[in-house]
Amino acid sequence: MVREFKPIKLPRLNEPTITLYDGSQLPQIGAGTWKHSDEIAPKAIYTSLQLGYRLLDGACDYGNEKACGEGLTRALADGVVKREDVWVASKLWQTFHAKEHVRAAVKKSLEDWGVDYFDLYYIHFPISLAYVPIETRYPPGWYYDGESEVRHSRVPIRETWEALEELVDEGLIRHLGVSNFNSALLMDLLKYARVKPAVLQIEIHPYNAQPRAVAYAQSQGLAVTAYSSFGPQGFLELKMPKAVHAPSLFMQPVVTQIADAHNKTQAEILLKWAVQRGLAIIPKADDVCLQEQNLRVGESSWRLTDEEMEKINGLDMGLRFNDPADVSRLLTFFAHSSDAN
Numbered sequence: 377m378v379r380e381f382k383p384i385k386l387p388r389l390n391e392p393t394i395t396l397y398d399g400s401q402l403p404q405i406g407a408g409t410w411k412h413s414d415e416i417a418p419k420a421i422y423t424s425l426q427l428g429y430r431l432l433d434g435a436c437d438y439g440n441e442k443a444c445g446e447g448l449t450r451a452l453a454d455g456v457v458k459r460e461d462v463w464v465a466s467k468l469w470q471t472f473h474a475k476e477h478v479r480a481a482v483k484k485s486l487e488d489w490g491v492d493y494f495d496l497y498y499i500h501f502p503i504s505l506a507y508v509p510i511e512t513r514y515p516p517g518w519y520y521d522g523e524s525e526v527r528h529s530r531v532p533i534r535e536t537w538e539a540l541e542e543l544v545d546e547g548l549i550r551h552l553g554v555s556n557f558n559s560a561l562l563m564d565l566l567k568y569a570r571v572k573p574a575v576l577q578i579e580i581h582p583y584n585a586q587p588r589a590v591a592y593a594q595s596q597g598l599a600v601t602a603y604s605s606f607g608p609q610g611f612l613e614l615k616m617p618k619a620v621h622a623p624s625l626f627m628q629p630v631v632t633q634i635a636d637a638h639n640k641t642q643a644e645i646l647l648k649w650a651v652q653r654g655l656a657i658i659p660k661a662d663d664v665c666l667q668e669q670n671l672r673v674g675e676s677s678w679r680l681t682d683e684e685m686e687k688i689n690g691l692d693m694g695l696r697f698n699d700p701a702d703v704s705r706l707l708t709f710f711a712h713s714s715d716a717n
């Protein structure tokens with residue numbers, strides 16, 4: 377674990393924000409944390425806060441909340457940022473959906489981050505899996521046995537949501553969000569939610585533009601956060617075959633031509649496309665130069681034209697990389713469901 381932080385003098389970049397239903401301002405550009413190694417995470421979080429990032433997107437499942445929390449704690453201690461100025465987000469893993477497990481899961485993530493409340497806390501996937509105790513394995517991952525068996529539990533989303541609402545009442549969570557929900561699930565949730573979901577986080581990039589899901593969520597007053605803005609790029613580290621075989625968005629002629637026209641990188645074009653759609657983005661970068669490049673996309677000094685936006689929209693083919701249906705045997709619900717959660 378890297379414990380030496382060498383603060384560098386970085387100019388503070390200003391971030392645009394999105395107004396949530398309760399009037400709070402969600403930073404539009406956040407720092408993704410999935411796949412940060414324990415060695416990299418503390419430094420990456422520290423430098424992103426120095427640069428001006430004010431939204432950190434974590435999750436139990438990323439297995440690095442302690443390391444990310446180390447960077448945050450150090451940044452708070454050094455006065456880089458005040459706790460009230462940074463949005464710390466985490467996500468509930470599906471093995472903790474039962475009402476009796478929600479609190480412990482949230483508490484564990486809070487402890488790992490070193491904070492006493494989350495600004496935003498999501499249900500990571502609308503899928504409940506059999507409980508795996510924290511002492512057995514953490515993070516639990518998809519597989520009940522840690523290897524290949526996907527075991528469902530019979531917990532409906534409503535139970536999980538109501539347990540999370542109690543934690544909002546207690547002040548452990550400021551805003552609730554849902555991730556990987558489709559519009560029909562969101563419609564259902566909105567029928568009973570006492571605490572309204574504030575943010576929908578879904579996979580959005582030009583190969584999977586999701587215009588209807590975005591329009592529906594925004595029409596209901598939710599902010600939408602796009603994850604994996606670079607499409608296959610974020611999944612290459614996992615050597616995911618679907619991503620390895622997909623054409624890189626960085627090499628797409630449409631994207632390259634627009635990048636040349638603006639004298640920007642392809643990454644900046646992909647992020648700008650999302651930002652101009654009113655989406656929050658959470659690109660993940662280990663390197664401070666890439667972190668800075670990504671944050672600068674919020675600057676209003678340049679814009680894509682309507683025609684350029686349309687050309688990028690034309691790349692949409694509904695290609696989703698983070699699809700639970702690809703997880704081995706996830707679909708065999710009845711064969712593997714457990715009454716015992």
Ligand code: NAD
Pocket residue numbers: 407408409410411433434500555556577578602603604605606607609610611613641643644658659660661662666667669670698
């Ligand atoms: P991403 O699209 O942010 O891509 C990350 C990859 O792009 C890394 O290899 C990084 O080095 C590279 N990169 C970053 N900036 C770059 C730049 N300017 N130029 C060139 N390369 C650059 O991928 P991601 O990590 O899958 O998604 C971002 C974040 O979204 C995650 O870290 C996580 O916080 C969140 N996420 C959420 C879910 C979910 O189920 N809710 C799923 C996936 C990701």
